[in-house]
Amino acid sequence: MIEGLDNWHAKAEGKTAIDYGFHLITTEFEDNQTEQMHTLIDEGVTSFKLFMAYPGVFLVDDATIYRAMTTAGERGGLICMHAENGVVINEIIKRALAEGRTAPKYHALTRPTVAEAEGVHRAIAIAEMAETPVYIVHLSCADALNQVREARDRGIPAFAETCPQYLFLSYDNYEEPDFNGAKYVMTPPLREKWNQKELWKGLKMDDLQVISTDHCPFCMKEQKELGRDDFSKIPNGAPGVENRVPLIYNGGVVENRVSLNRFVELTSTAAAKMFGLFPKKGTIAVGSDADIVIFDPDKEQTLSVESQHMNVDYNTYEGKKIKGVVETVLSRGRVIIEGGEYKGKPGDGKFLKRGTCVSM
Template sequence: MPILIRGGTVVNADCSARADVYIEDGIIKAVGLDLDIPSDAEIIDAGGQYVMPGGIDPHTHMQLPFMGTVASEDFYTGTAAGLAGGTTMIIDFVIPSPQQSLMEAYDTWRGWAEKACSDYSFHVAVTWWDDSVHEDMQTLVEHEGVNSFKHFMAYKNAIMAEDETLYNSFSRALELGAMPTVHAENGEMVFQLQQKLLKMGMTGPEAHPLSRPPAAEGEAANRAIRLAEVIGVPLYLVHVSTEDALQEIAVARARGQRVYGEALAGHLLIDESVYRDPDFATAAAHVMSPPFREKHHQDALWKGLQNGSLQTTATDHCCFCANQKAAGKDDFSKIPNGTAGVEDRLAILWTYGVGTGKLTMEEFVAITSTNTARIFNIYPRKGVIRSGADADIVIWDPAAEKTISAKTHHQNVDFNIFEGRKVKGLPSHTISNGEIRYRQGALHTAPGTGRYIKRPAFAPAFHALEKIAKATAPKPVKRK
């Protein structure tokens, strides 16, 4: 059924204006005043509310097999929770095991994701290297619409990519017009610190942040950025949690390098004191990597979003319940890493960003939707309210309030890292593919109503960079 959103203020990343929005066949057909619409259109009164592009979460892990267990959130429950919070698309991660074919892993994740009820796409991790990986990357880019490849610089003896793999994969990404992304932590440093702390008798969650100090992130960020600089490929750093890594990004961007940074909603608000909670279950529930940091890092991350050093926000949504976290009761290094947040990201950023004056409404839209769409090459199909864009829309009620709680959230996990926080500003409606999927507190979802979104390669711009690199390459000296 056609829909007219009437009486609201449309907020895009570049401007805001009073306008109505007409939707038909899953597409935004018109934006303006006094629109000519069919008589059978459903009318949503958005008076006093903001009409914004649906959130895009560029970093989730639904149904992830990890550390001996499987994340409790699947692609249906996770995307439904996202819709309840105003997020209309996720970019999840295919993570092959070492020596596993990239295409085999990709096909597995595509099968799991068929139950998604909002749109989704994938980054694919490169965890090892040989000629088959080289070929699979091309297949993924050219036939499956994957334009980003993830590299874990942490998790030694599991999925960590060594420098040789990074070099080969970054170089191949440049050839294909794809974006390398990295989890920047020095895996060897983390491993050695974990062993040291365990030998000292520190087995609880309080040791987790000590084993992953800010320097481990700063060093890895610098190494990845410098490698990308030498190869000539753009780079995206996920879940930047420290001032150390942020400074590396800022310096690289100042010298003209195309480097992007992502901040997690949790890292903006929560500090490392949570790991010293006397209740093991509560402390363990916060174990994720990189860990929550000392408070001064939060201030730096907010400033990074304000000054443009960081461009996107995400959640790293990866849920494990208390019985799963208990696997590390006697060894913190065995606590499954991950926390939730896909439902709460927009409300948290509005309340503590827009609501405190740290962000404008337009900046909120940029860091929750538009910038992700631009960086991963799906703009203006996604990330904007304009004629021709997908009708992925959140109608935002700035006066609505609630207290976040695991007892009332839609996420399939028994703990919420934002438990007890009051937020002001919530979705009244979430529209996905032109259908109202969340209305005034009630979800209207069904498995399989989401679509896989292909993301085109960045070939023209990347090939120009490759030509520059070749043109400036040193020439051999001719000798007699």
């Protein structure tokens, strides 16, 4: 684990535009790794991502989850869970492919919402037995949200985030002609449209605390293309980091789903608190870092691959008109974006030694 962290420090150093922290993914966790995990937490890596999906790659079994949760919990560390029953999903995928169902839409049809809900339920149950909090990443649907709701209603410290793609895109996107559906191949997949309303309700009622991106882009050319004849070979992930703030402003505040204050909380403050960065980050106050976005709430923009800065050959919201544009961005008091232009330089960002969660 320590070696893994060193590798990523080396990759990031001198190259980042903004301040950054790390979550560490682990695919095994034995009792003799306790000290390593505690060292990482002391070094400011206080959250760990585990996967219940992707057997043979990232999947960890329940015993490993329990060991990691108890050990992280001893020092205030947080387990972030990719909660989907990957073992059953793999069997469903095998059958689909055997029956010749190879188009991108089968990526979604082989990952039912119940597989996610089961993962969320099990993650929370194990956390309850380990007497630790748990944070569910990229929650996509009402079935999974209901598991979080039920636990929170019982006073269990279960937290969860959703992402813009689950609020603004849906299963219908997989039905786009040609191979276009591949643009939306991510896990969990996009769900039936009615789930969006439930997710907004969850955001409003604080059953969901954060809107993240799960930004994980692959180009259509040479990357997504690999799965033209087999959806299971399409790299999983989509771009989104550049569009998150204006999309949530438009869909949340302009369209009257959440207040302006709740928008700021969901896109900034809550994550800073959850991941041990508050009050250095996540608030504008004396003594805090001056990380400030100056936003024009009235200006309109059309999202497009033509105008984006993300280094990928498509935009999942191509042609979508929204209200609200980021004008200027300050990072620790220095202007790094002005009039939509990047003014910073690689290496401006610094590693953030994070503390532990302040909201639990």
